[in-house]
Amino acid sequence: MEKSNYANSGGREGKGMNYVQLRTFDNYIEANIVLAMLQSAHINCHLKDEHTVTIDPLLSPAIGGMKLMVHHAHAERAWSLMDEAEAQYLKNFACPVCHAHALKAISVHKQYKCRLGALASMLLNGQAVEVKKMYQCEACGYDFKELPR
């Protein structure tokens, strides 16, 4: 295990109970890309239930997919890293309506109006907030649920 010298870790690493579920994946490849990205930024994280999903992808919806577990001290930084990575990723897609490369992701939290509220809930309950993902074109304002293929 790499020793993290991230200043905000507070010296409480390694207790095992200090992980919060940042989000879930039902796609093995996507999960591992995000995991590698976070780990390369010295985020203390791992995937839970990964093995089960890999053996039988059909089980994935039943168990809620792979859970990305992040040390609570790193949760907020991990979250903003994921946002940055997603923004980069979205530049690969053109708007299906006006063909501008101006897509952005909108997260609609079902229970919480703001990210801090959601984060607080994660830290208190150790549970991810249910989030609905939408995408919007900043050029023409069109929004859609699935990325254009």
Ligand SMILES: [Zn+2]
């Ligand atoms: Zn557009």
